[in-house]
Every structure is written in structure tokens, then in C-alpha cells.
Amino acid sequence: MITQNVKDALKEIVGEENYSDHVIDLVAFATDASEHKQRPDCAVWVTSTEQVKAIIKLANQERFPVVPRGAGTSLAGLAVPAEGGLVMDLGRMNKIIKISLDDRLVVVQPGVVYADLDKKLAPDGFFFPPDPASGMVATLGGNVATNAGGIRGAKYGTTRDYVLGLEVVLPNGEVLRAGGQNIKSSSGYDLARIFVGSEGTLGVITEIILKINPKPTETATAMATFPTLADAGRAVTQIMRSGILPSVLEVMDRLAIKAINENTDLGLPEVEAVLLAETDGFTAEEASFQIQKIIDLFKANNASSVEMATDPAEAAALWAARKSVYSVLTRLNNTVVVEDLAVPLSKVADTLKIIEEVGEKYGLQMPTVGHVGDGNLHPGVAFDRYDEKQRETAHAAAAELLGRVAGMGGTLTGEHGIGLAKAPHMHLEHDPVSMETMRSLKKLFDPHNILNPGKMALEA
Amino acid sequence: MSEYQFSEKYRDQLLRCSSCGFCRASCPVFNLTQRPALNARGKMLVLQEVFEGNLPLDEELHETLFQCTTCANCSTHCPSGVEVPTIIKEARRDLAQAGACHPTFIGMDQVLDKYSNIYGEDEPEDFERERNQEAENVFFIGCVGQYRDEEPTEATLDLLDHLEVDFTLIDEVCCSGVLEDVGLSLKEPLAQTNIERILATGAKRLITACPYCMRTFQNHPAYAPLKEAGVEVVHISQFLKDQDFGVTTDLKVTYHDPCDLGRHCGIYEEPRETIKKVAPNLLELAANREAANCCGAGGGVRGAFAANSIAMARRRLEEVEASGADILLTECNSCVHNLGNAKLRSQKFQIFTTPQFIHALVEGDLD
16 A cells, blocks of 8 residues: 555645546556556656656655556556555657667657657657557566567567667666667677567666668468368478578468458458468569569468458458457457467477367367468457356466477467466476576566566566 | 446446557647646546546546546547547536536536527627528528637638528527537527527528537537438538539648547548648648547537647647648637647738638738
8 A cells, every 4th residue: 555645745746636536547557458457556647767767766665566658558467556555657668769760779768658659750760670469558667677579579689689778777776887889789788689589577768779670572472272271381381491581471370360250341351370471672573573583482482362462451351360460369359369379480380280189178169360471370368258258267278288389399488478377377488597587687686576566477 | 436427338338448548649638738647648647536436526526537638649549449538428427417527518507598609799790691591502600600719700700601502591590419528418499499480491501610610510419300301401612512602712721620520520521622622731730630639629628728838839830830831721710710820920821611711812901
């Protein structure tokens, strides 16, 4: 519980208008895009590093939890104030401080929305490649804290690959400036990247330096259907070792296709798997040379149909099914949990099989889509959260799935993070030595455990 | 679990909100305030808590439940297909039923029991025209055009005269549809009065200046007798599409899609066709058609949260400024009124309704 004295001190720091303990704010800050919920005691909207510093100092002194928050789009409960305390909304720190094409970087405040940066960079032909599906609202601070990915991971990597430097308010109230504006550096420990994917447990990010890329002007798209999962899996493996690096390589499994057909008028062929590939380049020839190679490999692996698009309208038609998946999933029942497994590329087909097996065992349909170019699969489980049995079954199935995937060398999460959803399963992937190292690191930075407590199994 | 109408009627939709937060990109109230509790997601989370019995439905919730312009930008783009404005309106009704309606609208309800318009004015502007004549068309002005923004109305009437349209005004009273948006009910006696006066003219077409009045006449069961009598209800923008004006201008114009005409009725192209007849230099605002940003006036927000309403209009006007247009056109007196109030002296563009603009061109006032 945060005392009235502390609440008054918080108001003093941010101003009355940037503080709230009104019930509507507590409800709105209780959750994110996950199924987890816990109301905080109060919330602040910060507008400067100085304010963050003062609040963190106070929290460290008074020992109350602080949960930094961006747009609250986490699918794993990263932004849920699991132990109450204070939610610190960084959405109003949303200035793009600098765009330097000469240095090929941007400096931004954490509350800048991905899409707003993209809009600013587009006229100059640049982009920040890791684009999560929530990019129209997700903030860059949240993307860094989650190590967010997106559909272009295979070719362009994830947020981690672009973070050059950070300003972070540490739990003791000191301001750390890690990294800088150099594209390369091997100077000391890479402190900036310790905070990438740290889920707000080590410090509050208040400024970000990101590398940006020139944006390819041309794309080509192809879609293929496969009679068996094995054929699609083999096609993926062969594409990834062919020397061609697709900018996008997506899969939809049989149940995803079935769900799309039952809920839209897209009328997809009822096959075992669909692959959707996009290649990019700076000339049409470059993009189409690459897509042709991919099409050859689709055909060599028994694709039952192949369609290709070279103009945006045709490409949009091929994308329609993939883009409809989230909408379709959310309409199946009142709750959908999207898993986020990632496996070595050669194990994609095996993993799709495992998902189907687990689904059958628990009597659940788990439609799956994923970014197979980087081995990242998103099985979705839709259920009625007010039905205890359904909820337990969905969670039991997810636990078994995570265990089997971790057992084959996969990871619990490719791009969503651990948060609350995966915290109970951390041990499946990380051995005691890893867990102890993570816990030691947490203690080093945050000895009083004030920052986003309850996440990542750091306290167990 | 609660037994309110909003959850009784819309349980599946309410719970289907997966709280993805994508509505942050489209909610005008959130974009102004950056306060998640006022976003569509915040509203759905609050109502989910009420549904689950964790939160009482009372005045504490006014700030979020009554601060929705019902612009439908969220629902148009919601991946889960949640009809947020519909659920909000039902929750407002539940609040009113529980004796906890927002005081602004209790006041409006009382005014409409006594007066023929939402402003409680005694004397309507007569626009120097005979009323209640026999004619092919009735032109229905609406409260804003009748009592607050008379200039566009005057100009529209002059334009209809210029086009030799056979029309009449009536002694109109408030359609009272707006009460339905704020948790209350349309006034049947007012509807009855309008219906009698419209039908008495023998008109086969009812042309409205206000998109909201149009929606009320077309959709509310109280106005069913109009349809039964074969009276077609159209908005002035639809009517003008088929007219010839004989004037053009090189002025750069842009167009603000009113939510009630655009997202709520799907009327996007007819106003543009009309505008292009007289002003081929039509520039689009950054957010247009289904994605157009709300002017901030709707859903009772101008009445209950005036400062934020004006601030939303100001944000929309920033888009107008960025477009480089000389003229901002729209098709709703309420939008014109709010945008006009929000316009800064430093902003040099002018704001008109489309008929008002065409009339000015016809008169040679804008060369």
C-alpha cells in the first residue's frame, strides 16, 4: 500500500494533473493485452527524466513497487502491476529528439509510438525494422523493454540489434548513460543491451538511441499451399539455407486456415499449411529474382498451389488471410492467449506437429501462425475465461507445450517476453545457473525489488 | 455478475474486447489526453469490471463513460469487432436508469420537456421564409443550424432558392435523437409534432442539414410513420450531388468527414463529388474517410466536457493547417460550430458547410 504521505509527495513531483488514484485509472492500468489483472494503488504520467529520478528515489526510500508502462500492449502481462504500487506511464514522454541520417540513427523518448517514428522516417527512405503487430500504438520504450520483434525478424533481427545507447534511471535514482551514438563499439560491458528485454525490472528507460536502416523500395510476394506439414517445413529449411534471405516468411497451419474460412469469406483451400513469403530490394529485378528462387523451392517441396504478386494490390490480396488471423482468433471466444514459441529453424515442422498433438490431447483447437523465417510460432488458444475448467485446460495445454518446446532446445518466447504469463515456466528453459545469474543481476541493480516485481521468476 | 442492460445485450462483445489497445491509434479523447482510462479500451475494461461486480456503476464513472464522442473510429478499426459506442450508449442508459445520469443531460432532458429545442430558446430564427407550405421537399434545419450557426443555414436556404428547389421549412422541433446518445429517451411528443408537420406539407422528401437528425429520422422507430408515408430522408450533401451550380473556383479546399455522415452512414463520396464540381482542387486531410478524426463535438462531449471538446477540434484543425487548404468544408453544423469555435486567429483558412461555400461562390463572394 502506498501511504497518503507518499501520494502527496508523488503529486508534488509530477503535479496534480499528472497524478491519479481515480478508480477509472486504476482499472485501466490494471492490465495490458494479456489475461492478467491487478489494480495499482496509484498512477503518474511522467514528462521528464528528472521526475522519473525523483520518483524512483522515493520508491527506493519508501519501498513501493514501480511499474513502468508504455502503451500496455504486452501479451504476457509485462505491464501488469502484479504487486500493486505505482504505475508510471511514460506515454507523454513522446518526443523524437533527433533524426540523424548522416549518423544513421535516431534519438527518442520512450513514449514515442513506433508508427510515429516510421511516418517521420519514411519520406527520407529510412525505417526502424522491428515492427511488432501492435506497431500503430506500441511505444519504443516498451519495444526495447520487451525486445520486441515483428514479421521481418529473419532478415532484419529484433529491437536488440538496433539499440545503440540508452539513458536509464536506475533503482537507486542514479542516471546511467549506456552506449552512445556509435554504430559499433567493443568498449566494456554492453550495459545498454542488458536493459533490452529486461521488462522494466532493472531500470526505467528515459531515452533511446536506435540505429535505422534504408528501406528497400521494392517487394515481391508469393503464397503457396502444402498438402503436408512436412512439405512446408522442408520448404522453410531449404529456403533458409538457399542463400536467399526473405524479408518475410510466414506460416498458417490447418486450424488457422479452418478458422479463417469459418469466419471470413476468403475461401482458402483447406490444406495442411500455407507459406507466405516476401522479398525486398532496391530494384524490382532484385526482389523478383529472390522470390523466384523461393517459388522454385515451394514447387520442389510439393506445393499444391503457388501464387505470386508484384504490385501492392495483388500483394494485399495475398496478405488478407494472414492479416485476418488475430481478428478471427479474438472472435472465437471471450479470451485468447497467444503463445510465442521460437525454435531452431530446422525444427519448425516438428513444432507444428507438437502443437497439433497437444491440442488434440487437451481437446483444444490451437490455430497457429508464425514467423517461420526466424522459427517463431504463435499458437492461439481461445477459451471462455469464466469457465474454470476451460481456463485450466488452456493453461495446462500451454504448460505442456512450453515444456516440450523447451525440451527440444526452443525458447518460451521469441518476442513477447516472460512477464507474468511465462514466469512459472522459466525453469523449463533456464537451468539453475542461468536463473541464479539473472537473480544476482536483479539484486545488483534493484536490491529492494521495487521495479516491476513479480515478473520473470526473479524472486523465486 | 451484473444485470445491467449493457452486459445483458452486449455481453459477448464487451468480453470479446481483448484489450489489445489498438484503439489508442484512433480514439480522439485518448489522443488528446493520453489517459488510458479515457480510451475505448479503458471504457471496456471499466465496464468489464462492472459486469464482474468489482465496480459500482455510478457517478465515479462519468468522466470516462460520458467522455466518448461516439465517433466510432475505434469500432471501425477494432480487430475484435467491438461496437464500443453502442455499448457505451447502453451503459449510459443503465446509469440513467439507476438515477446517475450526467447532470448536463438531466438538464437537457428537462429543457426538452419544456422547449422545442435543446438550447431552451423561445424564438426560432424565421430566416424570412414562409413555413409549413405545400412542397416537394421539406428542409429540416436542426437545433444547431436554427439557434447557433444561422449563417450556414441562411446560405443553404438561399442556395436552394437559387437552384429553384421546391421546398418548405416547417415549424420544426428538436428531433430529440441526441437524448438516446446520453442515456435518455427520444421525446415521443416532439417526434409526433415533427411527423405531423412534415406530412402536412405533402412532401415526398425530407432533406436534413444535420446528419444526426437524418440518422434519427431514418432509424428511430418513433419516426417510422415517415417511412410508411413514403417520405425519403436524405442529407443535403446527397441532394446536392445531382445539382448543377454553374460555378467553379481554383481555391484549395479540404473536407472534414463528419462522424455521423461518414462512419455512421458510410457517406464519404457524395460530398466529395459535390465539392469537386465547384472546387477541383480538393485536398484530403491526413486522416480521412473511415480514418477521419472526430471534431470532438459528438456524444454529448461538447456539453459535458467543453474544454476537451474544443481541444479535440483544435487537433483536427492542425491537420487542416498541414494540408495547406484555403477552405475547410464539412457537412454538419455541429462540426462547423465546434471547429469554428476552436479556430485560432493565426489560422488563415475559412470554415464553411459545403452548401454555404457553393452559395458564396454563386454570389461571387469568394473570388
